[in-house]
Amino acid sequence: MCDQLPQAVVSIGASLYLKQKTQSVWNEMVEQICRIKDSKSSLNDIQKVVYVSYNHLPMHLKNCLLYCSIFPAGHLLLPERLIQLWIAEGFIEKQGSSQPEEIAYSYLMELICWGFLQVMDLDELGGVASCRIPIVVHELALSSSQKEESGAACHGVKLA
Structure with missing residues (x-):
């Protein structure tokens, strides 16, 4: 699982980089990560973080x-x-x-x-x-x- 951690960091970093650089956008991203991390999903924690970025894709x-x-x-x-x-x-x-x-x-x-x-x-x-x-x-x-x-x-x- 540790080898997947960089993927989560890259995904979130790219999402934030490609979004507006405002505190509200960053706060929204943190809230989404917290919500999905606490959700009852079949995804592991790394996949959940990557999923947040996936949701921001056009x-x-x-x-x-x-x-x-x-x-x-x-x-x-x-x-x-x-x-x-x-x-x-x-x-x-x-x-x-x-x-x-x-x-x-x-x-x-x-x-x-x-x-x-x-x-x-x-x-x-x-x-x-x-x-x-x-x-x-x-x-x-x-x-x-x-x-x-x-x-x-x-x-x-x-x-x-």
């Missing part, structure tokens, strides 16, 4: 993250493949003149900034060559996907 990022739960925990994800899958699933909405691949890549980078995906390798230009979903996030995404009956995970589909 829906388009939640959909992309939940989709990642169809891959086995620790599986290396190749951005090009993941982006094409997100587009095929209809998770990428048109935004002005931007190409779907550009939008999907920005979603990938946002999930990395939020700490829900970890960069494993960089390409020669410094771009993301591979990433993975941390185990604690994978467990949370799988659980949330099954509860919300979203994505292929609710139907028992697994990709390798």
